[in-house]
Amino acid sequence: RKEVEQDPGPFNVPEGATVAFNCTYSNSASQSFFWYRQDCRKEPKLLMSVYSSGNEDGRFTAQLNRASQYISLLIRDSKLSDSATYLCVVNFLPPGGSQGNLIFGKGTKLSVKP
Amino acid sequence: DTGVSQNPRHKITKRGQNVTFRCDPISEHNRLYWYRQTLGQGPEFLTYFQNEAQLEKSRLLSDRFSAERPKGSFSTLEIQRTEQGDSAMYLCASSLEFGPGNYEQYFGPGTRLTVT
Numbered sequence: 001r002k003e004v005e006q007d008p009g010p011f012n013v014p015e016g017a018t019v020a021f022n023c024t025y026s027n028s029a030s031q032s033f034f035w036y037r038q039d040c041r042k043e044p045k046l047l048m049s050v051y052s053s054g055n056e057d058g059r060f061t062a063q064l065n066r067a068s069q070y071i072s073l074l075i076r077d078s079k080l081s082d083s084a085t086y087l088c089v090v091n092f093l094p095p096g097g098s099q100g101n102l103i104f105g106k107g108t109k110l111s112v113k114p
Numbered sequence: 115d116t117g118v119s120q121n122p123r124h125k126i127t128k129r130g131q132n133v134t135f136r137c138d139p140i141s142e143h144n145r146l147y148w149y150r151q152t153l154g155q156g157p158e159f160l161t162y163f164q165n166e167a168q169l170e171k172s173r174l175l176s177d178r179f180s181a182e183r184p185k186g187s188f189s190t191l192e193i194q195r196t197e198q199g200d201s202a203m204y205l206c207a208s209s210l211e212f213g214p215g216n217y218e219q220y221f222g223p224g225t226r227l228t229v230t
């Protein structure tokens with residue numbers, strides 16, 4: 001089982017639609033969770049960290065379910081500029097250690113159409 | 115621009131040649147990471163530094179790969195005797211760590227390597 005799994009998509013949605021991405025992770029010791037956005041042939045850019053209580057940033061809402069090892073990202077009122085690949089990212093703290101490398105999913109491609 | 119920078123942005127080399135990439139992290143960041151990304155995949159971890167110390171290396175980092183961060187500032191990643199399978203985007207990221215917590219990593223624009 002891959003460490004971080006995402007539906008690769010593509011998700012093709014009209015402007016103004018609400019779209020949800022899901023992600024599961026295999027390591028129950030994972031401690032930190034993020035969503036990154038990556039445009040074609042560009043570097044990943046941090047979209048938002050994901051906190052246990054869930055968090056919202058404008059049109060974006062992230063949720064974490066530790067019991068199910070599941071993370072989600074909801075985009076409301078989607079814009080053309082939201083078209084990108086969304087990467088689910090987790091990190092775990094090794095025993096006695098501190099945060100190290102990130103584990104990325106393959107990403108979910110979103111295409112928002114006029 | 116005070117973000118992470120990488121040079122060169124593109125490198126085309128012939129199989130068997132050595133290549134070296136440079137990464138300059140955000141100036142106050144003490145952690146520096148190298149990742150590799152191939153088409154259709156998410157970035158895969160290669161190695162990271164805390165200041166000048168290399169703390170972890172992935173099994174992806176074969177003997178042909180070496181990374182340094184001699185003064186705890188910029189880092190270099192060298193690939194010796196390049197192979198076609200080394201063709202990828204090499205990404206550098208940095209973060210500031212000051213204790214246990216949830217630290218965000220910021221990526222540079224990457225160096226795209228093509229081995230012919």
